[in-house]
Amino acid sequence: MSTRNVVEPQREAATAKRGDGKHFAISTLAVLALLALCLLGVAPTVQPTLADRLTLLVLGLGAAICFWTPLLRSFEERADGATFAVTLAMFVIYGLAKQAGPENGWSLTTGLLPDTPQTISYAARIAVAGAVLTAPLWWRNRNAWTRALLAAIAVVTLLGTGIFWFLGRFYTVGETEVLDPTPLVHLLMQTVEFGSLALVCSAACALTGTRRFVLRVLPIVLLVLWTRHQFFPAPVIEEAE
Amino acid sequence: MNERLTTRPTSPSTQAGAAATFQRIDTLLLGFLILAMCSQIDPFTLGRDTLAEGLGYATKTLKVALSDIALLLCFVWFVFRTASQRAWRKVWWPPLPCWALIVAMLVSLLHSPHVVDAMGDAFNKAGVPRGVFKAIAAKESKEAIAEILQFGAYFIIAPLLFVNLIQDRRNGVLVERRRFALHVFSFAVLLNVLAATYQLLAFTKVAPRGLFGSPNIYAVFLALSLPFLVAMVLREWTKVLPPLLVTGVTVLLGLLTIVSVWAMLAIVIGILVAGILQRLPGRTVAFVAASLAIVFLAWNAQGKLKPNRYESLRIASVTQAVKKQYIEWYAALGWAVPKGQELPLGVAKLHQYETGVGPGNYQQNIGPYYSSLPNEEKMPPDSNNLYMVQAVSLGVLGLGALLWVIGHFMGQAWHRMSGVSGDWLPFGVFAALCAWLIVNVFHAGIVRGGGVVLAFILSLAVVAGSRTREFVEEVDEIQVDQKI
Numbered sequence: 001m002s003t004r005n006v007v008e009p010q011r012e013a014a015t016a017k018r019g020d021g022k023h024f025a026i027s028t029l030a031v032l033a034l035l036a037l038c039l040l041g042v043a044p045t046v047q048p049t050l051a052d053r054l055t056l057l058v059l060g061l062g063a064a065i066c067f068w069t070p071l072l073r074s075f076e077e078r079a080d081g082a083t084f085a086v087t088l089a090m091f092v093i094y095g096l097a098k099q100a101g102p103e104n105g106w107s108l109t110t111g112l113l114p115d116t117p118q119t120i121s122y123a124a125r126i127a128v129a130g131a132v133l134t135a136p137l138w139w140r141n142r143n144a145w146t147r148a149l150l151a152a153i154a155v156v157t158l159l160g161t162g163i164f165w166f167l168g169r170f171y172t173v174g175e176t177e178v179l180d181p182t183p184l185v186h187l188l189m190q191t192v193e194f195g196s197l198a199l200v201c202s203a204a205c206a207l208t209g210t211r212r213f214v215l216r217v218l219p220i221v222l223l224v225l226w227t228r229h230q231f232f233p234a235p236v237i238e239e240a241e
Numbered sequence: 242m243n244e245r246l247t248t249r250p251t252s253p254s255t256q257a258g259a260a261a262t263f264q265r266i267d268t269l270l271l272g273f274l275i276l277a278m279c280s281q282i283d284p285f286t287l288g289r290d291t292l293a294e295g296l297g298y299a300t301k302t303l304k305v306a307l308s309d310i311a312l313l314l315c316f317v318w319f320v321f322r323t324a325s326q327r328a329w330r331k332v333w334w335p336p337l338p339c340w341a342l343i344v345a346m347l348v349s350l351l352h353s354p355h356v357v358d359a360m361g362d363a364f365n366k367a368g369v370p371r372g373v374f375k376a377i378a379a380k381e382s383k384e385a386i387a388e389i390l391q392f393g394a395y396f397i398i399a400p401l402l403f404v405n406l407i408q409d410r411r412n413g414v415l416v417e418r419r420r421f422a423l424h425v426f427s428f429a430v431l432l433n434v435l436a437a438t439y440q441l442l443a444f445t446k447v448a449p450r451g452l453f454g455s456p457n458i459y460a461v462f463l464a465l466s467l468p469f470l471v472a473m474v475l476r477e478w479t480k481v482l483p484p485l486l487v488t489g490v491t492v493l494l495g496l497l498t499i500v501s502v503w504a505m506l507a508i509v510i511g512i513l514v515a516g517i518l519q520r521l522p523g524r525t526v527a528f529v530a531a532s533l534a535i536v537f538l539a540w541n542a543q544g545k546l547k548p549n550r551y552e553s554l555r556i557a558s559v560t561q562a563v564k565k566q567y568i569e570w571y572a573a574l575g576w577a578v579p580k581g582q583e584l585p586l587g588v589a590k591l592h593q594y595e596t597g598v599g600p601g602n603y604q605q606n607i608g609p610y611y612s613s614l615p616n617e618e619k620m621p622p623d624s625n626n627l628y629m630v631q632a633v634s635l636g637v638l639g640l641g642a643l644l645w646v647i648g649h650f651m652g653q654a655w656h657r658m659s660g661v662s663g664d665w666l667p668f669g670v671f672a673a674l675c676a677w678l679i680v681n682v683f684h685a686g687i688v689r690g691g692g693v694v695l696a697f698i699l700s701l702a703v704v705a706g707s708r709t710r711e712f713v714e715e716v717d718e719i720q721v722d723q724k725i
Contacts, residue, residue: 051357055596058351084341084642088348091595091638098579145341148648149641156632156640159682160577163570170562171614178613183574190577190594194637 026137027210030203033130034090034214037197038221040123041093043100044234053229055092060222063089067215076212080143083205086214087149089222090201091194096225097123098193108189112173112181124193131196134203141206142199149198157191160184260412263322268418270315271406272425277311278693279429279462280452284310303387306689312394315402328411333404333703338649339396342642346389346600349635353599355606356381381602388601388634395687396646399696404703419704423473426697427484430466431491433459437498444545449498454689456549457623460504461686463495464676465694468511471528472669475521496536500549503683509533511676518658519668561615566624566683568614573629575610597636607633623688627681647674650702657705666705673698 040046048056066075066085075082098121106125107117131138138146164184171178205211288302323329350356359381364372376382409416433451437459440449453459474488499505509529516525558564577594598606603625608616610633631640651674657667677686677695687695 049354049357050361051352051354054357055348055352059348078337081337081341084337084344088345088638091636092348092352095593095595144338144649144652145641145645148338148645149637151644151648152628152632152637152641155628155644156577156637159570159626159628160574163567164574166567167563167571176613178615179571180612183571183578183610186579187574187577190579194594 023137023207024209026134027203027207030130030134030137030200030206031210031214033126033134033200034086034204035221036126037090037097037123038093038225040097040100040126041225042228043097045101046096046099046229046234048096048229052092052096053226056222056226056229059089059092060219060226063215063219063222067219072212072215075215076208079141079205079211080145082211082215083143083202084145086205086218087145087198087201089218090197093221093225094123094127094194094197096229097121097126110185110188113175113185116175116182118185118189124189124196127193127196127200130200130203134200137203137206138199142202143205146198146202150195153191153195153198157187160187264409264412264416266318267322267406267409267416268421270311270318271402271418271422274308274311274315274402274693275422275425275697276429276432277307278697279426279433279466280307281454281458281689282307282452304689308689308693309394312399312402312693315406316398319402319405323405323411326411331410331413333401333408333410335397335400336649338642338645339400342396342639342646343389343393345596345639345642346392346635349596349639350382350385350389350599352593352596353381353385353602354593355602356385356599381599381605384601384605385599391689391692392600392687395692395696399693400700400703403697403700407700407704426466427470427487427491430463430470430495431487433462434491434494434498438494441498441543441545448500448546448549451498453691455622456500457504457621457684458686458688458691460499460501461623461677461680461684461691462694463499464504464507464511464680465673465686465691465698467492467495467508468515468676469669469673469698471512472515472519472672473665475516475519475524475528476663476665476668492532493535496532497539497543498546500546501553501680501684502550503553504680507676507680510679511672514675515668515672518671519665558618560617565616565618565620568611568616569607569620570626570629572607572611572614572616573626573633575612576633593636595636596638597632597634600634600639603630603634623684623686625685626683627685627687630685646699647678650674650699654702654705657702664705666701670698670702670705 063085066072075085100122102119102122104119106120108120109117142150161184164179164181167179173179173181175182204214283304283306286302286304323332359379360376363375363379363382366372367375377386403422405411407418407422409418433453437449437451440447440451448456450456450459451462453462470488471492474485477484496505496508499508512529513525516522516528519525556563556567561568576598579594628640631643635642651671654667654670654674657664658671677698680686686692
């Protein structure tokens with residue numbers, strides 16, 4: 001135990017030194033992916049609810065108090081705390097970014113819902129691509145919070161898949177049957193999207209430099225998003241009858 | 242004038258006497274809290290029971306449990322004592338995951354259209370300033386605020402009290418109450434199983450539930466406490482006979498009176514984890530085998546519980562091919578459907594995978610998620626799946642934060658297993674939490690009573706770490722002559 005304690009920081013420091021430039025580039029890529037998601041959040045097709053706007057405002061003010069004051073230092077020192085804060089904000093922003101479209105385009109057809117292809121949003125593409133590209137960083141730098149969040153996503157997915165299989169033995173399965181697979185398909189898609197987003201957030205907060213940048217920028221992003229949707233709301237598109 | 246204002250200097254013996262009295266009060270309150278937390282006794286209820294009054298509608302009533310009162314009393318006294326000693330810097334504070342959970346709950350409340358719209362409507366109807374109170378008093382927000390306060394009590398206040406009272410460093414010297422706390426806890430568990438045994442003997446309609454409100458929450462309580470107590474007797478097998486006998490009787494009566502077969506399974510797994518981690522497989526297998534043999538030999542004596550146990554095991558119900566307990570797991574997945582994409586057969590509108598429908602708002606929202614699934618019968622109390630309940634209420638962020646809390650304390654216990662002390666406590670904590678994680682698939686365990694017991698077990702993970710081998714041999718309530 002004691003040997004591990006001595007050796008591991010040395011090894012970590014050596015690895016960090018060797019891969020500093022590479023890791024910084026990957027972490028910057030993660031930050032760019034998050035910024036792209038934030039940009040999608042201001043798209044004209046986004047229709048936030050009152051709850052969305054209230055959350056953006058409160059999170060923005062809270063982030064300003066935490067990250068524009070000396071409190072920032074304690075978050076800089078703790079990767080898990082910083083990742084928690086960034087993930088919290090990004091999950092809310094991601095809900096908006098998903099509404100940016102497209103309505104048609106890349107889609108996924110599953111065996112469970114063969115007649116209903118699921119369109120893959122721009123936000124999902126960014127999140128998944130971001131997670132794949134930043135894999136070398138988050139693979140070795142998953143903090144306690146990210147592990148717990150991934151565990152939560154996995155638990156819900158396992159329970160959902162398991163119970164669907166189990167109930168499928170007793171009830172008829174189909175979109176208009178007793179056991180509708182729609183929730184399961186959406187759950188599986190959300191698992192991939194939010195799991196990827198969690199990993200991108202983890203990669204963005206893995207290094208002290210990028211972590212500090214993300215934390216300092218976060219209040220601005222949240223308050224800009226709130227201002228956009230509070231004072232310059234997108235026109236409501238009425239569906240043609 | 243000056244003379245009047247000057248306080249009379251107190252002698253050292255008077256100060257020592259007062260300090261000893263205050264410490265005794267600390268000990269008494271800690272004991273009261275531990276006893277009270279192992280129950281769901283409700284001395285009074287806040288709010289009108291409009292349904293019972295025959296008004297034809299139900300309003301939210303808040304049952305104030307004995308454990309709530311004990312927690313509040315203990316907290317007020319703790320704040321007073323710590324402030325008077327100016328010892329806030331010496332106090333142990335709950336770790337980051339506990340605070341993160343409360344933050345996740347607050348964000349879940351703010352981000353729930355269900356709660357925010359209801360608050361907005363109430364506010365608009367009443368106008369300023371009455372609208373503020375009306376918004377808070379709306380059914381949805383009241384549920385959410387009550388849940389956040391409850392979780393705040395379980396994951397911030399209760400660990401704060403337990404850790405700082407069991408290892409009291411506020412006075413500059415360490416006052417240990419570990420043995421006292423564990424004895425009171427063992428006594429409280431014994432009291433529960435004795436009450437349940439009496440209920441089994443006098444069994445009419447409701448199955449044994451100890452001092453709790455339902456057989457299922459009693460089962461969750463035993464799933465937490467029995468592996469913990471067994472971890473102790475496994476280690477100190479030959480040293481202390483009375484605890485071995487008491488724990489043996491407690492485990493036996495607990496297994497005899499428990500209804501949920503899933504909880505029984507969780508207890509057995511918890512005990513096996515405790516034994517295997519302590520590298521005592523022989524004793525563990527002997528203990529489990531002896532307990533189960535006695536329970537199964539005494540099976541005929543528990544004939545009254547057969548239908549209840551069969552009910553907890555079987556898949557179908559009287560009216561449905563699969564009982565509602567399991568159907569609801571799938572119904573809950575409706576929450577994962579993104580906004581704007583409705584189910585073909587249903588009207589679920591509140592899709593918030595990330596932050597859920599709002600703390601405490603699970604029951605109000607689960608109905609529409611059933612869509613085309615059968616939803617006919619009523620579920621037995623406390624038979625929800627905790628993970629699905631938390632995912633729907635708080636979203637994956639909230640569930641992640643809850644698992645972070647549990648994982649943090651399990652991690653602490655895990656690291657302390659390899660410490661020099663040879664202490665059984667981290668093994669007990671780890672085993673208890675393993676059993677708790679399993680049993681919560683079938684019974685949601687964070688309710689009044691159950692929540693404080695969980696906080697107690699979590700706190701012991703912190704307490705376990707700071708003990709040395711010398712401490713293990715010490716008697717209760719020792720004062721270490723060493724400045725911290």
